[in-house]
Amino acid sequence: MSAVDLARSTIRALLLAGVRDFVLSPGSRNTPLSLELAEAESRGLLRLHVRIDERTAAFLALGLGKGSGLPTAVVSTSGTAAANFHPAVIEASLSLTPMAVVTANRPLFMLGTGANQTIKQVGLYGDAARLAVHVDDQRPETWDATLHSGILAMTTSPAGPGPVQIDLGLTPPLVPDDLDFITPIQDGEEADPLPVAAAAAEIALPERALVVVAECGELLARSAIRSAVAAGYPVHVEAGSALASAGPACLRAGAFLLRSGLVDERRPDHLLIVGRPTLSRPIPALASRPDVAVTVVSDDPSLINPLQTGSPALRASSLTIAGTVDREYAEAWRAADVAAARQIDAETAATFDAGAATAVVAASAPDLLVVASSNPIRDLDERSTRSAQWVVVNRGAAGIDGLVSTSVGAALAAQAADPESSATALLGDLAFLHDTTGLVIGPAEPRPDLTIVVLNNDGGAIFASLEQGAPDYAEHFERVFGTPHGTSIEKLCAATSTTYQRCTTREELRSALGERPAGIRVLEVPISREDERQRRQAFTARVVGAVKATIS
Template sequence: MSTATELARGVVSALVAGGVAEVVLAPGSRNAPLAFAAHDAAEAGLLRLHTRIDERTAAFLALGLSRTGGPAAVVCTSGTAVANLHPALLEAAHAGVRMVAVTADRPARLRGTGANQTTDQVGIFGPLVHTLDLDETPAWLTWGGGPLHLNVQLDEPLVPEDRWTPDVERGEPPQEIRPAIHETIALGPRTVVVAGDDAGPPARVLAEQAGWPLLAEPTSGSRTGTHPIRSYRLLLDGDLGRRVERVVVFGHPTLSRPVSRLLGRDDVTVLDAGARGAWSDRPFAVADRFLSGRPAAEPDDPAWLEEWREADRSVSQQLDRLLAAEPDLTPYEVAGAVSRALPPEGLLVVGASSPVRDLDLVVAPYAVGDRRKVIANRGLSGIDGTVSTAIGAALGRPRSSRCFALMGDVTFLHDAGALVLAPREQRPDLTVVVVNDDGGSIFSMLEQGAEPYADRFDTLFGTPHGVDLAALCAATRTPHWRVGSLPELEQALASPNGGIEVVEVRVRRDNRRELDRRIRALRP
């Protein structure tokens, strides 16, 4: 059996050779050999080392780094520290993001004995995360389509006797191989293309080639060019939506109930291009699967697309007038301002819950080839770890012309610990826009927000918190601005000060359900 120092250096060497260039460390005693080895590898220029005091924050930072760069690793000690990695690894598994969790463990002889800080870490993340239990150096890291767990048994002594000069070359992570099979899709039925999260350019290309409306979520990577229908969510509940006969699905659609209802209809045929993630089965009936497609002939009847475009122009204009007439700044206008401010080569990380849905209705029209990247944690659509994910994504994409994050106040508070950074830690240029309505506004637009439940709503769902975000940011020396109007917001977005900064936008929550009702009532 290797000594702890030898094993730790072997694990770090395997990470470097496997293409891991970013390591996030959460300090501990049992993982000290791994920490020393990672530090020596960073000193040798083989990787970049980040340190965070909280394991959950560290894991989401690694997730963000993995979303925009190559696979990153998060390293932690044993016990409850390991459990705190679970949310980020679940998101990675369901979104198909490759990252590595390296957890220190006691040697096997101490398992099941009640030894301090010892639990059953092998398979702790369940069947969705492949685990290697190591007491010897791994020969090579094999990648699947999601996260990998290396559980490393480390015995005392836990500190090295010398400095390490790694003798390893940095490798490239293996590319995911997706068979290049092109299947023709017949024209004829009234068809729309649905592009969910991470659908990518193929959805846009097919829609353009076939002349079909493109119903693309903002994080699809497809919402560019001439075919996206901005107000598709509103149109699906009207006459146009009822006339759809076939849907071609790319990526992981999760944002709207109208899309879910469309995909669940018995009179609609669904063709599925699939999505990354642990589960390949869909929650709707699929008539056929394909990897990528092209139309079987020339573009379809242009009248179908033009009907959608005409209706979209009408509803979008009505929506803009409705929002402009509101006496107070609305969350939709905040999302629209952020969307317009995102330049070519820019990065936008969007929080789950309301902000990504607000953005969906107001996202600016983007040209093909401008390489804007809009991402969100849509694998499980959780609000935890969003600030850390955004910081990691910004660090992992240093070429970005500008980096924004858009999220609600509850999402921000969930991960406020992400702002706790040691002076030596790298800080990306990232503007975090927090839409603060003092609670969970998305619930007001769902069934539980109806009038019969009003007397219990705030206690159970709205959960007003009254937190002073300026004071919270001051505690971590994070620059903070509070704005209350659209011109103020646009000025703040146009004037970055460098580093991580927070722009807080106060909006109302008491009128959110009524505003949502009026928006959903818009018709061509």
């Protein structure tokens, strides 16, 4: 048996497990995989995406997985190429996204001999990978069992779905001497089983309870929101994946109500948290109060001590919420929410800042919206209405790297299912610059119809609203936190033949978003960072003031 035979067996095992999108970065040691994947695509067995940058490739696979709900695969050569997958592997792990990370390697006996391009690849991703297996092309009797165990761990690990590493020890010759490519999957052949969902749960809440729904699976979010709203409890849905299940009966301004005196004047006796909140500091602050009981429900088995409450999360895939709400309490939250929303809309209409631009993007209602961590997701949390919207975020590790590629992958997956669906990504300038190689796409590669909105304030605006943005640290703030770069987004787009348009007003942005792109385009929205801290603090103060007026 040979390296080519092992490549064929690996790809076929992944196809059998339901993988249809493979992302490949070029190299020498992964030659047999590259040739087999290209041939398999030509025969209609899979869809291949080639990227020259391994970090971009891994985030593309991540986006494809998030957009399709299916496991994906990313393939690299040996050495530091495999190390560049690590950031996306971490995000896949924390966001419970199944992904096969296939790393070509030299035989393990060559480690430490001075052989070129050899590093300790097996287990390179630590506990971010559900399992790491090494398959030796000289031991064909081990292939089936080892590949099966590695692939199965993508969906059945006790830690939940996530990435696995399949490391292949390949010895020359690396090219086939025949045309006996992958055997197509036959009728009756079965894929590895998907994980068994946790049982449904039911919770009875007291009269004065608050429900927060954050990052979790669609079924859990939808069932929790639906039953909590039906019972009359105030429901705050964090911007993120849970927005797909939100509706007008949910709190519009929950991010501000939690910062206001409402939590004292109309204090909830019980806080029910569904999923993993990542955006709002007031949520863990409320959970830490001794006079508030806390229950956390999650479909993520790795959530051991959420919000440091000292209690494990209740594991469930769906949730029914029962109870009789205190009508006066619920009405106070509703009245405060209406007043806050009215103030938010007035502020948004008065000034075209980052928050207002975000509101325009949200109101354009794309079928898929990919949002960067940092300020864009927080502005969406504060400015958008709570209408059902499919939002993809990389909030597992809350990084800003790889977001162009994640967006491309999610859009490709969405439009494979529905070619007419629209896709928009909302990124800050630093997130965009972090993954400009995501725009380096070969002419033969699949491309989605995707609009990337770049809110360009020439630096890291989020730091202005954090502790380091205080006047005490102003002397060094711009260099080490603001990090102005002066980069021309237009010229970057020209260098990659990406369609570009500059939108300086609300009307220009709204008009551009009303047009469907042919391929990938970038809409740059210039935004000032001047007085960023003061503007955001003043905005929050006015919205919280509107809340205070309803309870004083």
